[in-house]
Amino acid sequence: xxxxxxxWAIAKREQKRMLARGIYTFCMVLAxxxxxxxxxxxMGEGLPSELPAGVVDEDNTSTTREVIRNLDAFQQTNIIxxxxxxxxxxxxxxxGKIYSFYYxxxxxxxxxxxxxxxxxxxxxxxSYLIPGSLAYRDMKMMSEYASGGVxxxxxxxxxxxxxxxxxxxQPIKMEMHAVNxxxxxxxxxxxxxILPGIIMLLIMQVSIYSIYVEMKEETAREWLAMADxxxxxxxLGKLLPQMVTWALMGLFCLFLLYGVWxxxxxxxxxxxxLDMFLLINASLALxxxxxxxxxxxxxxxxLATLWGVLSFPISGFSFPMMSFPDTLKGLSWLFPLRxxxxxxxxxxLNGLPLYYSWLNIAIMIAFWGLPIMLLSRLRMFxxxxxxxx
Amino acid sequence: MKWLRNTIEVWAYEMxxxxxxxxxxxxxxxxxxxxxxxxxxxxxxxxxxxxPTVVVDNSHSQLSREFTRRVDASADVKIVSHxxxxxxxxxxxxxxxxxxxxxxxxxxxxxxxxxxxxxVELYSDMSGLLYYKAVLSSCTEVSLDMNKExxxxxxxxxxxxxxxxxxxxxxxxxxxxFNTQSGFATFIIPAVLMMIIQQTMVLGVGMMAGEEREKVxxxxxxxxxxxxxxxxxxxxxxxxxxxxxxxxxxxxACIVPMLFNLIHIWRWQTLLAFMVPFILACVFFSISISxxxxxxxxxxxxxxxxSIPLLFASGISWPASNIPIFWKGFSWLFPSTFGVNGxxxxxxxxxxxxxxxxxxxxxxxxxxxxxxxxxxxxxRTYGKQLWA
Numbered sequence: 001x002x003x004x005x006x007x008w009a010i011a012k013r014e015q016k017r018m019l020a021r022g023i024y025t026f027c028m029v030l031a032x033x034x035x036x037x038x039x040x041x042x043m044g045e046g047l048p049s050e051l052p053a054g055v056v057d058e059d060n061t062s063t064t065r066e067v068i069r070n071l072d073a074f075q076q077t078n079i080i081x082x083x084x085x086x087x088x089x090x091x092x093x094x095x096g097k098i099y100s101f102y103y104x105x106x107x108x109x110x111x112x113x114x115x116x117x118x119x120x121x122x123x124x125x126x127s128y129l130i131p132g133s134l135a136y137r138d139m140k141m142m143s144e145y146a147s148g149g150v151x152x153x154x155x156x157x158x159x160x161x162x163x164x165x166x167x168x169x170q171p172i173k174m175e176m177h178a179v180n181x182x183x184x185x186x187x188x189x190x191x192x193x194i195l196p197g198i199i200m201l202l203i204m205q206v207s208i209y210s211i212y213v214e215m216k217e218e219t220a221r222e223w224l225a226m227a228d229x230x231x232x233x234x235x236l237g238k239l240l241p242q243m244v245t246w247a248l249m250g251l252f253c254l255f256l257l258y259g260v261w262x263x264x265x266x267x268x269x270x271x272x273x274l275d276m277f278l279l280i281n282a283s284l285a286l287x288x289x290x291x292x293x294x295x296x297x298x299x300x301x302x303l304a305t306l307w308g309v310l311s312f313p314i315s316g317f318s319f320p321m322m323s324f325p326d327t328l329k330g331l332s333w334l335f336p337l338r339x340x341x342x343x344x345x346x347x348x349l350n351g352l353p354l355y356y357s358w359l360n361i362a363i364m365i366a367f368w369g370l371p372i373m374l375l376s377r378l379r380m381f382x383x384x385x386x387x388x389x
Numbered sequence: 390m391k392w393l394r395n396t397i398e399v400w401a402y403e404m405x406x407x408x409x410x411x412x413x414x415x416x417x418x419x420x421x422x423x424x425x426x427x428x429x430x431x432x433x434x435x436x437x438x439x440x441p442t443v444v445v446d447n448s449h450s451q452l453s454r455e456f457t458r459r460v461d462a463s464a465d466v467k468i469v470s471h472x473x474x475x476x477x478x479x480x481x482x483x484x485x486x487x488x489x490x491x492x493x494x495x496x497x498x499x500x501x502x503x504x505x506x507x508x509v510e511l512y513s514d515m516s517g518l519l520y521y522k523a524v525l526s527s528c529t530e531v532s533l534d535m536n537k538e539x540x541x542x543x544x545x546x547x548x549x550x551x552x553x554x555x556x557x558x559x560x561x562x563x564x565x566x567f568n569t570q571s572g573f574a575t576f577i578i579p580a581v582l583m584m585i586i587q588q589t590m591v592l593g594v595g596m597m598a599g600e601e602r603e604k605v606x607x608x609x610x611x612x613x614x615x616x617x618x619x620x621x622x623x624x625x626x627x628x629x630x631x632x633x634x635x636x637x638x639x640x641x642a643c644i645v646p647m648l649f650n651l652i653h654i655w656r657w658q659t660l661l662a663f664m665v666p667f668i669l670a671c672v673f674f675s676i677s678i679s680x681x682x683x684x685x686x687x688x689x690x691x692x693x694x695x696s697i698p699l700l701f702a703s704g705i706s707w708p709a710s711n712i713p714i715f716w717k718g719f720s721w722l723f724p725s726t727f728g729v730n731g732x733x734x735x736x737x738x739x740x741x742x743x744x745x746x747x748x749x750x751x752x753x754x755x756x757x758x759x760x761x762x763x764x765x766x767x768x769r770t771y772g773k774q775l776w777a
Contacts, residue, residue, distance in 0.1 A: 136565075143561035302415060
């Protein structure tokens with residue numbers, strides 16, 4: 001009972017400290033909320049539409065104008081300008097005005113009609129991957145369509161039905177199914193990991209700051225004394241108010257993703273609440289672990305920053321893990337965000353039974369083992385070391 | 390020339406401070422040096438190859454085996470298993486033994502033989518968009534080739550040219566520009582490099598400013614500042630940061646792209662004329678923003694996480710044309726937004742100075758605006774106490 005009272009007293013002390021300094025409010029409430037709103041509204045469209053594109057139509061016949069009109073009608077493409085030649089269009093691309101352009105050389109219509117197979121081209125800027133590949137998709141589809149249109153017309157003239165014509169033009173057809181994200185929504189694909197990732201990064205940094213700022217301000221002994229120099233009680237008391245705040249922020253994040261934006265949630269909300277709580281606790285554990293590793297606010301913060309920033313690429317949500325070097329595949333187990341991402345994929349995205357995620361859940365819990373190894377070391381640091389820079 | 394002597398005095402002292410402070414050096418030297426190496430290592434493979442894929446072949450025909458064989462031979466897809474039914478295939482995907490599924494219907498060969506269109510269904514796990522891209526493009530390529538051959542049988546005795554013209558009355562050609570391999574490293578690293586310049590500078594300068602604030606609170610006056618005009622202090626300090634970052638920028642903007650064979654088709658004059666205002670804008674931005682640094686460390690926590698939103702706000706990933714106007718305005722506050730876009734276009738797309746005029750103007754405006762703010766900050770910090 002006495003232990004619980006001590007923890008409670010330290011928690012109350014910590015709460016007062018947190019309210020007294022702007023940095024806690026900023027990093028634990030303001031920054032995450034602004035970041036959440038930033039990412040979800042930035043990509044609110046899901047798939048970017050009406051990307052600026054150009055046209056070089058040297059042929060300029062009613063047929064080519066029809067093709068361009070059709071291209072403009074595609075959802076991802078917005079033709080903003082006609083350029084006199086390829087060089088001018090290329091210039092516009094270098095100036096960042098357009099992401100792609102369609103080139104129809106002189107005589108295209110004439111050649112097509114006489115069966116001489118002219119060539120049209122489309123150019124996309126691959127330095128900007130997303131708009132580049134979306135423009136590619138539209139322009140390729142348009143080219144197939146234009147070519148197919150001429151082919152179909154020829155076949156219809158010969159008395160083919162539509163089905164027959166398609167069987168001749170395209171005997172084998174591909175039909176793509178993007179499972180559980182049919183519209184290829186980028187926001188679903190990115191926000192589901194970036195938002196928790198930002199929480200993770202801030203948790204590690206704030207927890208380290210809150211622990212070692214006591215060393216810096218020479219209040220560490222006072223803090224530990226409140227727990228009879230028992231580091232476990234001292235830490236529990238200190239981290240309790242943080243844990244509660246982060247849990248609330250985590251729930252807000254989930255509410256935003258699955259309540260407001262209605263992202264796929266095929267598992268129901270509970271597994272994701274579990275996933276979020278596991279991530280919060282693993283991040284706190286890592287924060288304490290880094291404190292136990294190096295007795296310096298700045299170095300512990302630097303380690304956490306490195307770990308936190310690396311978590312984003314290593315979680316494998318944008319560039320998949322299978323294409324990373326082998327060493328990193330092993331190393332990725334040490335990043336909580338990687339496990340969060342995998343649990344999210346199994347649960348919210350694909351709606352699998354929870355047992356598919358058991359290994360990742362177990363590892364997230366195992367993160368608590370890390371600081372436990374270093375507790376007595378951390379206690380020694382706090383009692384004996386002085387802040388230096 | 391008293392002001393010049395004063396400025397040089399501040400410069401010399403501050404330079405010594407920066408070079409002796411290991412905390413600051415981590416941000417000014419170690420992070421810029423190592424972080425790009427780490428990134429280059431991460432994205433070593435550039436693109437996604439051999440995505441594990443399972444096949445459910447209900448046709449069991451020669452044609453379906455031919456299709457599967459050709460897909461397997463493509464660079465992007467690797468067939469890891471032939472499954473009896475969809476259940477088995479889905480289970481493999483759930484266990485992450487495969488990410489994509491190709492379903493070939495029972496009547497695949499029969500349909501083709503009897504001139505009916507047949508549909509092959511592709512399924513992709515959406516935990517990564519690059520799986521989707523790999524399986525779709527590989528299978529589409531194979532189907533186009535096979536369609537051509539099937540059509541050749543439809544028109545016996547036709548020449549290659551006739552078949553081709555029949556298949557494609559209008560031929561088309563796709564030309565990816567600049568990042569021709571659509572490599573992931575080529576796409577992300579140049580943006581990250583510019584981000585590193587701004588963020589490490591902000592953190593280092595913030596740490597130095599935080600320490601000054603701590604000293605002011607403890608009433609420790611810095612000797613080299615006594616008797617100096619705020620403008621002299623500002624010039625001295627900003628020149629220190631500028632000097633250090635000239636070296637950092639040469640490493641990040643020139644050496645790293647060459648080291649890792651990223652595309653670098655810049656003209657050095659263009660790069661120079663662009664990087665100078667970028668670094669200047671970063672310097673005065675850092676000094677302005679460092680006015681909120683309360684102590685040495687708090688600034689790190691407040692600024693690191695911002696790197697991720699700022700990378701997105703630059704428009705390198707989600708296109709700038711589709712960023713809501715409110716966030717666009719927000720992104721204009723940061724030199725990185727213009728730095729990233731200008732640098733990517735100069736190095737990868739061979740843009741001239743006139744092509745990046747918009748970014749260049751913005752960086753100069755930022756330089757002057759943040760210079761003004763920095764001056765006010767210094768006047769407030771040093772004006773009252775020490776400059777008498």
